[in-house]
Amino acid sequence: MPHITFAAAIQRHIVCPEREVVAPTVGAALEAVFALQPELRGYLLDDQGQLRRHMAIFVDGHAIRDRQRLGDHVAPDSRIYVVQALSGG
Amino acid sequence: MNDRLLVATRKGLFILHHHDGRWQTTETHFLGEPVSMTLADPRDGTLYAALNLGHFGVKLWRRRAGATDWEPCAVPVYPPQPAPLPEPLPDHPPAAPWSLQQIWALEPGGPDQPGVLWAGTIPGGLFRSDDGGDSWVLNRPLWDRPERAEWFGGGYDAPGIHSICVDPRDSRHLTLAVSCGGVWQSHDDGASWSCTSAGLEADYMPPERREDPNIQDPHRMVQCAGAPEALWVQHHNGIFRSRDGGAQWQRLFAQPSSFGFAVAVHPLEPDTAWFVPAVKDACRVPVDARFVVTRTQDGGASFEPLDDGLPPPPAYDLVYRHGLEVDATGLRLAMGSTTGGLWLSENGGEHWQCLSAHLPPIYCVRFG
Numbered sequence: 001m002p003h004i005t006f007a008a009a010i011q012r013h014i015v016c017p018e019r020e021v022v023a024p025t026v027g028a029a030l031e032a033v034f035a036l037q038p039e040l041r042g043y044l045l046d047d048q049g050q051l052r053r054h055m056a057i058f059v060d061g062h063a064i065r066d067r068q069r070l071g072d073h074v075a076p077d078s079r080i081y082v083v084q085a086l087s088g089g
Numbered sequence: 090m091n092d093r094l095l096v097a098t099r100k101g102l103f104i105l106h107h108h109d110g111r112w113q114t115t116e117t118h119f120l121g122e123p124v125s126m127t128l129a130d131p132r133d134g135t136l137y138a139a140l141n142l143g144h145f146g147v148k149l150w151r152r153r154a155g156a157t158d159w160e161p162c163a164v165p166v167y168p169p170q171p172a173p174l175p176e177p178l179p180d181h182p183p184a185a186p187w188s189l190q191q192i193w194a195l196e197p198g199g200p201d202q203p204g205v206l207w208a209g210t211i212p213g214g215l216f217r218s219d220d221g222g223d224s225w226v227l228n229r230p231l232w233d234r235p236e237r238a239e240w241f242g243g244g245y246d247a248p249g250i251h252s253i254c255v256d257p258r259d260s261r262h263l264t265l266a267v268s269c270g271g272v273w274q275s276h277d278d279g280a281s282w283s284c285t286s287a288g289l290e291a292d293y294m295p296p297e298r299r300e301d302p303n304i305q306d307p308h309r310m311v312q313c314a315g316a317p318e319a320l321w322v323q324h325h326n327g328i329f330r331s332r333d334g335g336a337q338w339q340r341l342f343a344q345p346s347s348f349g350f351a352v353a354v355h356p357l358e359p360d361t362a363w364f365v366p367a368v369k370d371a372c373r374v375p376v377d378a379r380f381v382v383t384r385t386q387d388g389g390a391s392f393e394p395l396d397d398g399l400p401p402p403p404a405y406d407l408v409y410r411h412g413l414e415v416d417a418t419g420l421r422l423a424m425g426s427t428t429g430g431l432w433l434s435e436n437g438g439e440h441w442q443c444l445s446a447h448l449p450p451i452y453c454v455r456f457g
Contacts, residue, residue: 010145013145046188047167047188048167048186055145084144
């Protein structure tokens with residue numbers, strides 16, 4: 001199953017452990033986590049359901065391309081990393 | 090007098106108490122996080138703190154009276170955005186995304202409206218909660234006004250509501266100030282709105298648009314609690330007052346400058362108001378590096394500089410929109426600067442005492 005990991009900076013606000021999820025896309029993977037931790041949604045997505053401007057998600061080392069619909073494909077053995085963008089120094 | 094002072098800063102919320110003749114910081118919350126607004130609800134004693142976490146968005150927390158722990162509230166969420174956003178009309182700025190960027194104003198409804206909160210936000214939406222922050226609804230009558238397309242950002246990329254005055258005579262009467270969108274009023278609890286910016290002037294615009302009501306930049310607006318027809322505005326362009334509830338605004342001229350961000354009005358004396366002047370308008374430092382408060386006690390016919398107890402020149406403190414507050418007696422004032430200075434006056438600004446010179450940049454000071 002795809003494995004999702006959240007950066008330490010997020011843990012400062014909400015403890016979100018690494019999880020195994022069943023999901024074909026990044027969006028589905030996040031929804032699987034939100035089902036368990038609904039309060040996490042607003043930390044990662046904006047009002048329109050897009051990835052927040054200063055957040056980044058990597059799937060197997062590659063930044064996702066679809067930040068609006070989160071439709072990037074996730075393989076059964078993918079590693080998903082949710083991190084904050086290090087803008088501003 | 091109110092003996093508790095809330096100080097919202099770029100790096101946390103600090104609470105000071107006045108005890109045995111001294112002000113001391115007794116509580117520190119959300120250390121390291123930007124607190125854009127705070128409120129002590131006079132109706133039930135609940136404290137609110139609005140955080141702007143940058144990477145992780147806007148959050149709102151509350152602490153009930155008598156409780157020791159803060160609890161998360163719901164935050165205002167904008168409804169689904171038309172996709173794509175409409176192209177701006179000629180002379181109109183690009184439309185702002187329908188997504189919460191900041192809670193810039195937070196006010197309680199009237200005493201007859203328990204649980205009602207109003208939140209002014211960037212990018213320009215007014216939200217209402219009927220349950221003390223458990224849920225929020227965007228005020229569509231204002232959001233859907235066609236004039237909103239003319240609003241533009243002042244200080245931030247998108248426009249924002251920073252001042253919300255609930256009429257003490259009638260809680261259904263609301264007066265808002267928008268940077269940059271003028272002054273707006275509703276007499277029916279937000280069901281309908283009208284722009285009441287007549288007399289405001291914007292020298293920063295081309296001549297033919299300087300009196301355009303929808304592009305005015307009131308930096309801050311306050312209402313006299315004891316004489317609610319009296320409104321004061323510290324505008325980007327100077328100081329304005331209204332004696333008739335905002336139907337007409339009069340421009341006033343102060344020394345050493347009419348530019349600034351903050352204004353406070355005496356709760357009982359509508360002709361008494363305080364300002365913190367700065368060099369107009371891109372420079373934004375005290376004139377001649379002399380940090381002063383200006384006060385009028387005659388409705389703006391004259392202004393006097395007050396600096397007893399404030400740092401001597403050179404001092405480059407700047408006081409933002411919500412960085413100046415007067416309490417319910419009209420005697421006690423608090424002031425916080427962007428360089429982390431915090432001062433308090435017990436006599437209407439005649440003398441100031443420095444409570445700290447080393448806080449993080451201060452966004453908001455409030456008694457309560």
